[in-house]
Amino acid sequence: MPTNQEIARILSEIGEYLDMAGVAFKPRAYEKVAETISSLQEEVNDIYKRGGLKALTEIPGVGTSIADHIEELIKTGRLKYYEQLKKKTPVDLFTLTQVEGLGPKKIKRLYKELGIRNLGDLEKAAKAGKIGKLEGFGEKSAENILKGIEFVKKSGGRFILGYVMPDIRIIEERLRKLKGVDRLEICGSIRRRKETVADIDILAISDKPKPVMDFFVNIPEVVRVYAHGPTKSMVRLKIGGMPASAKASAGIDADLRVVPPESYGAALNYFTGSRDHNVALRKIAIQKGWKLSEYGLFSIAEKRGNSRGITRKETRIAGRTEEELYKKLGMDYIEPEMREMTGELEASKAHKLPKLIGYGDLKGDLQTQTNWTDGSATIEEMAVAAQKAGLEYIVITDHTKRLAMTHGLDARRLAQQIKEIDKLNERFRIHDTRFKILKGTECDILRDGSLDLPDEILRQLDVVGVSVHSLFNLSEEEQTKRIIKAMKNPHADILFHPTGRLIQKREPYDVDMEEIIRTAKETGTILEINAYPDRLDLKDEYIRKCVNAGVKMSIDSDAHSPAHFAVLEFGIAQARRGWATKTDIINTRPVEQMLKLLK
């Protein structure tokens, strides 16, 4: 049974083969449907099982031909049409197209004239000087291909946002301070605050773009310059990124575009994306008889000349700000985190967009660890750091005894910690701060769904978080049952990192999230949005389901050191991508009100 990713890859390769053959329009149809399928929530397989060919054609971009292709793939595991194309040009398209500067047309010529089928062949030919001699290629192309090969070998492609953000901000500040730069913004998936990002898109306003460009391609982090023009430059940056990895050492690509002030909003919008969101906006503009580009929204007047045909006069009608642009198109402003074509255009037209939780809206943090278990700092140090980060309260949630490697707390040590926290709060009170340390736990959920600490001690805590740290491989049924039983414990207030995933490291465990969300609603259990950059667990799609179901959530740092409170912004970003408002998140409230929302 082919997975969505496998189906998407085959369809996308068909698109590239058609492109190679010079076929018009079909390539884009295949590329587009491949993108849709690779980001589909439901398995295409299941859709087919449920409703056959007809259900397949209800997937956007799937018509009769592609539906037939998919059916053949599901039924036979093969696709004759694809195999025929592949036979004509039997190359490793997937890898070769990852080489910067190589597209279908060039790959075809390299195969026809030099017999190049894969990365190895390509490297050999380039080193042997064969590519430079090919008509239309030249020495420079050969050199670029070799550099491209190096990167493909080293890089996995995407970076975890929270790990690269600190370095990106340093570069951003340096460029912003540059003389001649009036405004500057990081756009693209970074502005949309995606979980992972592939590159850095930077937009600037300047009336002297040349010195800005020259500065940019010469900053010390630049290891390679792909393009250096008057309004657009592209480079590869070597930035630390944390944790240090092979990936980070390969560097990350950054583009800088400079536009005039009257185009800033349109450019900001265009370079922020998502691509699909932009395409949809341009179509709306066309329906109104206008044209939208990164330079603005234009009305078009056509004048018929006597013999010379038609002349077009374009008049800018919006583009200085994004707000103006959306308004002119008949819509409310859409926050960057929502620009993913998941219904934001419809909501915007109907003036029904939610007012998203803001980046300064958190008043507390409900999951923090200390040196009582696997954290690095004392309770007091964590409290002081949280206060500095602008919070009014934190919950200390050290691990429990089942997690032996962290010296998890048993009932006796937890009782000691409770006393310690009482003392500290007294001291804070004396020093006349309103900051409050709450007593809590990150209590392990055992195999059978019971909790790692007895009810007698849980009863004494302000906040009980429960979470899974073992037996990730249980069947979906067993895992779901286990977690639901824990949620039904009258003391279990919050389910921490509900799916257990680690981005780029560990898949989520098999769990029926629909069922978990229903149980949360039933039992009044809070679901956590864990802000730690490689967790971001819940995912945006589940956050949105919680919002729609009226299930409350918390945003927690899972801080293991004082510096970690900085990650809360990524949790807020995640919540915003799930369309959550301030009222959906319990720790936007002052401590007394927050506590009232718990069991």
Add this chain to the structure above:
DNA sequence: GCCGTTTTCGGCCCGACTGTTTTCAGTCG
């Protein structure tokens, strides 16, 4: 090959840069 609240036929987002060219194709985002 897909799609339709102006279209079931005739459209399909738009522009920048490079390299190898003498006016542009290919690639990228």
